[in-house]
Amino acid sequence: MNILIMGPAGSGKGTMSAKIVDKYQIPHISTGDMFRENISNGTFLGLTAKKYMDQGLLVPDEITIQMVEKRLLKADCRIGYLLDGFPRTLAQAKALDEITKNIGRPVESVINLTIDFDQLAQRITGRRLCKGCDSIYHIKNNPSKVSNICDVCGSQLYQRSDDTVEQLTVRIEEYERSTKLVLEYFSSEGLVFDVNASQAMNDVFNDIDKALVKI
Numbered sequence: 342m343n344i345l346i347m348g349p350a351g352s353g354k355g356t357m358s359a360k361i362v363d364k365y366q367i368p369h370i371s372t373g374d375m376f377r378e379n380i381s382n383g384t385f386l387g388l389t390a391k392k393y394m395d396q397g398l399l400v401p402d403e404i405t406i407q408m409v410e411k412r413l414l415k416a417d418c419r420i421g422y423l424l425d426g427f428p429r430t431l432a433q434a435k436a437l438d439e440i441t442k443n444i445g446r447p448v449e450s451v452i453n454l455t456i457d458f459d460q461l462a463q464r465i466t467g468r469r470l471c472k473g474c475d476s477i478y479h480i481k482n483n484p485s486k487v488s489n490i491c492d493v494c495g496s497q498l499y500q501r502s503d504d505t506v507e508q509l510t511v512r513i514e515e516y517e518r519s520t521k522l523v524l525e526y527f528s529s530e531g532l533v534f535d536v537n538a539s540q541a542m543n544d545v546f547n548d549i550d551k552a553l554v555k556i
């Protein structure tokens with residue numbers, strides 16, 4: 342199964358990716374998570390990406406494409422992949438076409454999470470993440486059983502530094518400016534499946550699964 346999940350900041354890409362991976366056991370490749378891991382490991386890539394991420398801006402294509410290509414060439418992707426947050430520009434989409442053709446795993450479906458932007462601020466400002474296993478919580482919509490402690494691994498929860506209303510505005514502008522073109526690109530190939538992401542989490546996943554069972 343070779344799939345992409347797209348949608349604006351806070352639409353639920355990470356939350357739905359966890360459910361998809363749970364059911365279909367394919368590698369989850371989130372460029373945002375990869376950059377954050379590099380930042381916490383203090384790598385050169387992380388230091389470079391941080392300058393852009395802290396402002397809500399996209400990391401340059403060259404860096405992002407190289408990182409994803411390296412990841413897709415790993416052995417676990419021979420059974421497929423779920424890309425979350427990539428591609429976000431037309432150049433990334435075209436590069437992905439080349440890479441996936443070379444590994445014999447062209448994109449089969451693009452799940453597009455649609456949501457009104459006024460719901461995103463509530464989701465982003467209430468989000469909490471696990472330091473240990475990256476599980477995603479929300480202080481109201483999906484709280485952990487013990488405040489600030491992960492249900493899965495017991496590690497502390499934290500708030501992402503770009504989860505402010507100011508940075509969300511920039512991230513949404515970036516989405517409107519660049520990522521909408523990517524959706525048009527995949528729509529012209531008939532690959533895009535729109536899902537209403539304003540619904541309860543299980544309903545969103547059920548709708549996604551209707552597209553996935555056809556693959």
Ligand code: AP5
Binds near residue numbers: 394426427433482483
């Ligand atoms: P990235 O980490 O991808 O962030 P994003 O796209 O802004 O999306 P988020 O991770 O914020 O939201 P999500 O859709 O995953 O929502 P979640 O499931 O967590 O990218 C960060 C940065 O990295 C970018 O700004 C850029 O700088 C850089 N970057 C990454 N990829 C790049 C690329 N390809 N090119 C260049 N730069 C790149 O859910 C959010 C909250 O809502 C959670 O609290 C959750 O519990 C809650 N929630 C989820 N679903 C529901 C529901 N159905 N009902 C109620 N609550 C829900």
Ligand code: MG
Binds near residue numbers: 354355356371373
């Ligand atoms: Mg995410």
